[in-house]
Amino acid sequence: xxxxxxxxxxxxxxxxxxxxxxxxxxxxxxxxxxxxxxxxxxxxxxxxxxxxxxxxxxxxxxxxxxxxxxxxxxxxxxxxxxxxxxxxxxxxxxxxxxxxxxxxxxxxxxxxxxxxxxxxxxxxxxxxxxxxxxxxxxxxxxxxxxxxxxxxxxxxxxxxxxxxxxxxxxxxxxxxxxxxxxxxxxxxxxxxxxxxxxxxxxxxxxxxxxxxxxxxxxxxxxxxxxxxxxxxxxxxxxxxxxxxxxxxxxxxxxxxxxxxxxxxxxxxxxxxxxxxxxxxxxxxxxxxxxxxxxxxxxxxxxxxxxxxxxxxxxxxxxxxxxxxxxxxxxxxxxxxxxxxxxxxxxxxxxxxxxxxxxxxxxxxxxxxxxxxxxxxxxxxxxxxxxxxxxxxxxxxxxxxxxxxxxxxxxxxxxxxxxxxxxxxxxxxxxxxxxxxxxxxxxxxxxxxxxxxxxxxxxxxxxxxxxxx
Amino acid sequence: xxxxxxxxxxxxxxxxxxxxxxxxxxxxxxxxxxxxxxxxxxxxxxxxxxxxxxxxxxxxxxxxxxxxxxxxxxxxxxxxxxxxxxxxxxxxxxxxxxxxxxxxxxxxxxxxxxxxxxxxxxxxxxxxxxxxxxxxxxxxxxxxxxxxxxxxxxxxxxxxxxxxxxxxxxxxxxxxxxxxxxxxxxxxxxxxxxxxxxxxxxxxxxxxxxxxxxxxxxxxxxxxxxxxxxxxxxxxxxxxxxxxxxxxxxxxxxxxxxxxxxxxxxxxxxxxxxxxxxxxxxxxxxxxxxxxxxxxxxxxxxxxxxxxxxxxxxxxxxxxxxxxxxxxxxxxxxxxxxxxxxxxxxxxxxxxxxxxxxxxxxxxxxxxxxxxxxxxxxxxxxxxxxxxxxxxxxxxxxxxxxxxxxxxxxxxxxxxxxxxxxxxxxxxxxxxxxxxxxxxxxxxxxx
Numbered sequence: 001x002x003x004x005x006x007x008x009x010x011x012x013x014x015x016x017x018x019x020x021x022x023x024x025x026x027x028x029x030x031x032x033x034x035x036x037x038x039x040x041x042x043x044x045x046x047x048x049x050x051x052x053x054x055x056x057x058x059x060x061x062x063x064x065x066x067x068x069x070x071x072x073x074x075x076x077x078x079x080x081x082x083x084x085x086x087x088x089x090x091x092x093x094x095x096x097x098x099x100x101x102x103x104x105x106x107x108x109x110x111x112x113x114x115x116x117x118x119x120x121x122x123x124x125x126x127x128x129x130x131x132x133x134x135x136x137x138x139x140x141x142x143x144x145x146x147x148x149x150x151x152x153x154x155x156x157x158x159x160x161x162x163x164x165x166x167x168x169x170x171x172x173x174x175x176x177x178x179x180x181x182x183x184x185x186x187x188x189x190x191x192x193x194x195x196x197x198x199x200x201x202x203x204x205x206x207x208x209x210x211x212x213x214x215x216x217x218x219x220x221x222x223x224x225x226x227x228x229x230x231x232x233x234x235x236x237x238x239x240x241x242x243x244x245x246x247x248x249x250x251x252x253x254x255x256x257x258x259x260x261x262x263x264x265x266x267x268x269x270x271x272x273x274x275x276x277x278x279x280x281x282x283x284x285x286x287x288x289x290x291x292x293x294x295x296x297x298x299x300x301x302x303x304x305x306x307x308x309x310x311x312x313x314x315x316x317x318x319x320x321x322x323x324x325x326x327x328x329x330x331x332x333x334x335x336x337x338x339x340x341x342x343x344x345x346x347x348x349x350x351x352x353x354x355x356x357x358x359x360x361x362x363x364x365x366x367x368x369x370x371x372x373x374x375x376x377x378x379x380x381x382x383x384x385x386x387x388x389x390x391x392x393x394x395x396x397x398x399x400x401x402x403x404x405x406x407x408x409x410x411x412x413x414x415x416x417x418x419x420x421x422x423x424x425x426x427x428x429x430x431x432x433x434x435x436x437x438x439x440x441x442x443x444x445x446x447x448x449x450x451x452x453x454x455x456x457x458x459x460x461x462x463x464x465x466x467x468x
Numbered sequence: 469x470x471x472x473x474x475x476x477x478x479x480x481x482x483x484x485x486x487x488x489x490x491x492x493x494x495x496x497x498x499x500x501x502x503x504x505x506x507x508x509x510x511x512x513x514x515x516x517x518x519x520x521x522x523x524x525x526x527x528x529x530x531x532x533x534x535x536x537x538x539x540x541x542x543x544x545x546x547x548x549x550x551x552x553x554x555x556x557x558x559x560x561x562x563x564x565x566x567x568x569x570x571x572x573x574x575x576x577x578x579x580x581x582x583x584x585x586x587x588x589x590x591x592x593x594x595x596x597x598x599x600x601x602x603x604x605x606x607x608x609x610x611x612x613x614x615x616x617x618x619x620x621x622x623x624x625x626x627x628x629x630x631x632x633x634x635x636x637x638x639x640x641x642x643x644x645x646x647x648x649x650x651x652x653x654x655x656x657x658x659x660x661x662x663x664x665x666x667x668x669x670x671x672x673x674x675x676x677x678x679x680x681x682x683x684x685x686x687x688x689x690x691x692x693x694x695x696x697x698x699x700x701x702x703x704x705x706x707x708x709x710x711x712x713x714x715x716x717x718x719x720x721x722x723x724x725x726x727x728x729x730x731x732x733x734x735x736x737x738x739x740x741x742x743x744x745x746x747x748x749x750x751x752x753x754x755x756x757x758x759x760x761x762x763x764x765x766x767x768x769x770x771x772x773x774x775x776x777x778x779x780x781x782x783x784x785x786x787x788x789x790x791x792x793x794x795x796x797x798x799x800x801x802x803x804x805x806x807x808x809x810x811x812x813x814x815x816x817x818x819x820x821x822x823x824x825x826x827x828x829x830x831x832x833x834x835x836x837x838x839x840x841x842x843x844x845x846x847x848x849x850x851x852x853x854x855x856x857x858x859x860x861x862x863x864x865x866x867x868x869x870x871x872x873x874x875x876x877x878x879x880x881x882x883x884x885x886x887x888x889x890x891x892x893x894x895x896x897x898x899x900x901x902x903x904x905x906x907x908x909x910x911x912x913x914x915x
Contacts, residue, residue, distance in 0.1 A: 006685040019517060023537060023542040024517060024518070026527065026537060027519040032502045071501050088517070090516070133503070137503075213550045328563070329562045333498060
C-alpha cells in the first residue's frame with residue numbers, strides 16, 4: 001500500500017484497527033464460497049463517519065472497497081477480487097434497539113442476525129428471515145445479499161422487512177432512505193434498490209427493520225414418498241388447499257443416505273423423497289392445519305408420516321434437515337452449493353432435469369431445499385484437486401442455470417450472484433436488462449469503487465471457471 | 469472468474485513446510501469456511517479479528533503448508549494466541565479436527581524454530597520446564613514440597629508484602645498469589661499402593677495423579693481417592709506413571725508427548741484396573757486421545773485404544789458407582805465453569821452438574837458463559853498474559869452479576885485462573901474457586 005495513502009488512512013482510523021500484516025490480510029481473502037484474493041489493507045471501522053471518509057479517500061486514489069460482514073457468503077459477495085481495501089463491518093455492532101410501539105428494530109450492520117431474533121422474541125415479537133447461518137452472519141450482510149431461509153415461503157425474504165436505511169454511497173456521502181413508517185411512497189424506493197445490491201451501490205451503516213407478532217404455536221410433520229413426483233404434488237396440493245406453511249423442505253434420496261451415514265436419524269431410505277412441513281400461528285389453527293397436511297400427504301401416497309407431538313420430536317425432525325449440509329461434505333472436500341429457483345409448480349420438472357445432469361456428467365449431485373417456494377439447493381460434491389472432474393462440474397453448473405431459466409425461474413433465490421453466477425446474468429436478464437442495471441451502477445458509482453468485479457460479467461465471460 | 473487458489477504441494481523439500489503439508493493438508497481442506505466456529509471462539513471475541521478465529525487459523529495453516537506464508541513470521545503468532553479450548557470443534561458442522569491441526573501446526577512452528585536457532589529466553593524457559601520438569605514427578609513433587617514449606621514458613625507473607633516477584637514477572641506473581649495452600653506432604657498416598665474400597669467392592673480403578681495436581685494440589689488428589697473408595701472403588705496408584713503429555717503436545721513437542729503416552733500406557737496396563745480415573749480435564753482429554761497421538765504405530769495404537777476405552781473423569785465414575793453419602797449442607801450460590809477439554813474433547817457435560825445439584829442445600833445456577841474458556845489454556849496465561857487477562861476479566865464481570873459465592877472447576881489450570889479472576893475483582897473474600905472434588909468431599913464430611 002502506498003505510504004501517502006496509508007498516512008491519510010491513519011488520520012481517519014487508529015492504528016489498532018488497521019490490519020496490514022500478511023497473516024491478517026490473508027484472513028480476509030476468502031468467504032464460504034470459492035477463491036482467495038489478497039487485499040492490500042483491512043480496516044475495522046466503528047462509526048459511519050469513518051466509512052464515509054474512507055470511501056471519499058478511496059475515490060480520490062481509486063482504491064477498490066470491499067465491505068465484509070461475517071464472510072458466510074456462498075456467492076463471493078465480500079471477496080476482494082481486485083485487492084484494495086476490505087472494510088470489516090463486524091465492529092459496527094453497537095446498536096440493537098427494539099421499538100415495541102412501532103414494531104421496529106433499529107440496528108447497526110455488524111449485529112449478528114440471531115441476536116435480533118433473540119431480542120425481538122424477548123419482546124414477544126418476531127423477525128422472520130432465517131438464513132441457516134443467522135447465528136454467525138451479520139444483518140448488514142443479510143441485507144445486502146437479501147438472504148433468506150425456510151421461512152421465506154410464508155413470511156417473505158429480508159427485503160420485506162427493511163423499511164429504512166442509513167447508507168454511505170459509493171462516492172462517500174451519507175444518505176437516509178425510507179424511514180420508520182411501513183407505508184412510504186415518496187420518490188424512488190432506494191431502500192429496495194440497496195437491499196440485495198450485494199454491496200455494489202452502498203454500505204449500510206444502520207437499518208430499520210419491521211417486526212411482527214411472534215406466532216404462538218408450531219406444528220411439524222415429516223412425510224416420505226416412494227416417488228419424487230408425488231412429493232411435488234403433495235407440496236402443491238397443500239399450498240392450494242388454503243394453508244400457507246411457515247416452511248416446506250425437501251430432501252432427495254441421496255441426501256437421506258448421506259444423513260443416515262453421517263448420523264443415523266431413522267430416515268426411510270426406500271423413499272425417493274422426503275418433505276418436512278411446518279405450520280405456525282394460533283394453537284387451534286395449527287392443530288387443524290397440521291392434521292389437514294397429514295391427510296393431504298397420505299392422499300398423495302406418502303409411505304411414512306411423522307407428526308411431532310412435542311418440541312423434542314420437532315427438533316428431531318429438523319435435525320434430519322440440518323444434518324444435510326454437514327453430511328454431504330463428508331462425501332468430498334469441495335462443495336458447490338447452488339440455489340437456482342423455479343416456480344413451485346415446476347419443481348418436479350427441475351428435479352428431473354437435475355437427475356439428467358447428474359447422469360450426463362457423472363457427478364455426485366444431491367438436491368435439497370425450500371421446496372415450498374421453489375428454491376432448490378442442488379449441491380455438487382467434488383474435489384477441487386481433481387481438475388478433470390472440475391471441468392465437468394463447470395459444465396453441469398452451466399446446465400443447472402440454463403434449466404432453471406428455461407423453466408421460468410432464476411439463477412439465485414437467496415445466495416446472490418457475486419462472482420460465481422455473474423457469467424450467466426445476461427442469460428436471465430437479456431442484453432438490455434443487464435445494461436439497465438449497469439447504468440444504475442455507473443450512475444451511483446462513477447469510479448467503480450464499491451465491490452468491483454461482482455454481479456456483472458467481464459466482457460466475453462459466459463461460463464463459470466472453477467479451475468485455473 | 470478464475471481462482472488464485474493453488475492446491476499442489478510446495479516445492480520445498482523435507483522441511484517443516486513439507487511436514488506440515490503432509491500432516492494437515494487433508495484436514496485443513498475439510499473446512500468449508502462457513503464461520504460457524506466464530507461465535508464460540510473466546511479469542512475471536514476478545515481480539516475481534518479473523519486471524520484470531522478458528523476459521524482464520526485453519527486457513528493460515530493451509531497457506532503455510534502451501535508455502536504461501538512463512539511459518540515463523542506469519543503463522544506462529546496467530547497459533548500462539550489460540551487457547552486450544554476446542555469449543556470450535558463442537559460447533560463445527562463438518563467435524564474439522566481443529567485440535568489436531570493445532571498440534572501439527574505447533575509442531576511445525578517448533579521445528580522451524582529449531583531450524584532457525586532462535587531460542588530466545590522465554591522460549592528456552594518454556595521448553596526447559598516442559599522437557600525437564602513435567603515429565604519428572606519427583607522434581608515436581610520437590611517443588612510442591614518447597615511451596616508447602618514456603619507457605620508455612622512465612623516467607624510467603626514476606627514475598628507478597630515486598631512484591632519481590634512482581635518485579636520479576638507479573639504472570640508468575642499472579643500464579644504465586646493464587647496457589648492453593650498445601651497440606652503436609654506426609655498425607656500423600658504413595659505410588660504403588662492399593663487403597664481398599666469401603667463396603668462392598670464394585671470396581672478396581674487406577675488413579676492418574678497428574679503432574680501439577682500431584683505436586684501442588686495433592687490434597688484434592690487425596691480427596692479424590694477418598695470419594696472413589698466411598699462409592700466402592702478399590703484404588704490403585706500405578707507405579708511409574710508420568711505426566712500426561714498434554715502440555716507437550718499443545719506446544720508442538722509431539723515426540724516427547726508420545727514417549728510420555730507410552731510410559732503411561734505401560735504403567736496403567738499393569739494395574740489390571742477396570743477404569744483409569746483422572747481429575748484434571750486437560751489431562752483427561754489427551755489421555756483419551758492417546759490413540760490419535762500414537763496412530764502411526766499399529767502396535768501402540770491398539771494398546772492406546774484400550775487405554776482410551778478405560779479412561780474416565782472422576783465425575784463419570786462417581787455417577788456410575790454413586791450416590792455419594794452427604795453429611796453437610798452447602799450454602800450460597802454455586803456456579804460451574806466447564807473445563808473446555810472435559811466438555812468439548814471428552815464430552816463430559818451432565819455428570820459434574822448432576823453431582824453438584826445432588827449436594828444437599830446446593831443452589832447451583834446454570835449460566836450461559838460456563839462453556840467459554842476462562843483464558844487459562846494450559847500455560848497460555850503464562851505465555852500470553854495480557855490476552856488471557858482480557859478474556860478472564862470479561863468472564864468475571866458475568867460471574868459477579870450471577871452473585872456466585874463458589875466457582876467450581878474441574879481442572880487445575882482453570883482453578884488457578886478463576887482464583888486469579890476472583891482476586892482481580894477484589895472479591896476473593898466472598899468468592900472462592902474450588903475443584904469439584906473439594907466441594908463434593910466437603911459435603912461428604914471428608915477433611
